[in-house]
Amino acid sequence: xxxxxxxxxxxxxxxxxxxxxxxxxxxxxxxxxxxxxxxxxxxxxxxxxxxxxxxxxxxxxxxxxxxxxxxxxxxxxxxxxxxxxxxxxxxxxxxxxxxxxxxxxxxxxxxxxxx
Amino acid sequence: xxxxxxxxxxxxxxxxxxxxxxxxxxxxxxxxxxxxxxxxxxxxxxxxxxxxxxxxxxxxxxxxxxxxxxxxxxxxxxxxxxxxxxxxxxxxxxxxxxxxxxxxxxxxxxxxxx
Numbered sequence: 492x493x494x495x496x497x498x499x500x501x502x503x504x505x506x507x508x509x510x511x512x513x514x515x516x517x518x519x520x521x522x523x524x525x526x527x528x529x530x531x532x533x534x535x536x537x538x539x540x541x542x543x544x545x546x547x548x549x550x551x552x553x554x555x556x557x558x559x560x561x562x563x564x565x566x567x568x569x570x571x572x573x574x575x576x577x578x579x580x581x582x583x584x585x586x587x588x589x590x591x592x593x594x595x596x597x598x599x600x601x602x603x604x605x606x
Numbered sequence: 607x608x609x610x611x612x613x614x615x616x617x618x619x620x621x622x623x624x625x626x627x628x629x630x631x632x633x634x635x636x637x638x639x640x641x642x643x644x645x646x647x648x649x650x651x652x653x654x655x656x657x658x659x660x661x662x663x664x665x666x667x668x669x670x671x672x673x674x675x676x677x678x679x680x681x682x683x684x685x686x687x688x689x690x691x692x693x694x695x696x697x698x699x700x701x702x703x704x705x706x707x708x709x710x711x712x713x714x715x716x717x718x719x720x
Contacts (some may be wrong), residue, residue: 495649511715533610533695534650535711550707592638592657592699595708597649 497557497582497598504572505606512567512601514582522593523565526581527551528600534581540565572605579603608633610711612696618717623686627714629679629696637701639683643668644693644713653681653694686718 495516504510516523521542523563524561526549536549540559555569565584569576581600585593610631619625623642631639636655654670655662656679661696662671667690683690694719701705 531712531715533712536708536710546690583649592655594652594655597651599649600647602647 493597497601501602503537508572510569514565515563516584520584520586522585525567525584530581574605575599607710609711612711616715621720624684627681631677631698632711633698635701639679640697642695687700688718691718
């Protein structure tokens with residue numbers, strides 16, 4: 492089982508609030524990712540990081556921001572939550588399993604509901 | 607456009623029965639194909655990873671096959687158990703970047719009835 496953690500697991504918050512979703516891993520992985528997933532739909536990459544002080548936007552445009560100050564920590568922040576941000580947010584990290592194959596390990600996810 | 611299509615969208619089987627899930631992809635250049643199991647409200651967990659040169663891989667009661675020529679994969683589950691109820695996601699990685707971008711299917715929702 493992968494050592495990657497997300498808090499909170501569930502969050503219900505009002506419109507306009509600032510929120511931070513926490514993600515941490517104890518495996519020493521350099522690469523970390525944030526995905527957004529709606530029910531019955533595929534995962535969409537919204538942010539990723541190659542390592543400390545490296546962050547990039549993913550395929551799906553998101554109003555959220557991320558930071559990577561420490562290898563093990565990759566928090567996601569929404570400055571002003573809106574109902575359209577209601578979704579499941581999954582954090583992942585990866586390491587090289589073998590040539591050209593990076594094994595991704597997922598956290599349990601945060602289910603965010605904005606009212 | 608890189609895509610991953612899965613079928614069926616949902617499937618109900620009785621405990622103890624076998625089933626096969628399908629995945630077709632158009633991702634190019636291809637690097638590897640993965641099958642993940644995602645329980646409701648949880649993150650995906652890897653079942654198998656296959657590269658271009660591998661055409662079958664097993665993990666307990668799960669057996670994945672890959673035909674890189676036709677760009678198809680299947681996941682066969684034998685002697686299903688109630689705990690197999692989950693979404694099974696096919697994921698294809700390209701080798702066009704150091705990130706190894708992943709392309710996700712929408713999953714097949716499997717329900718196993720007693």
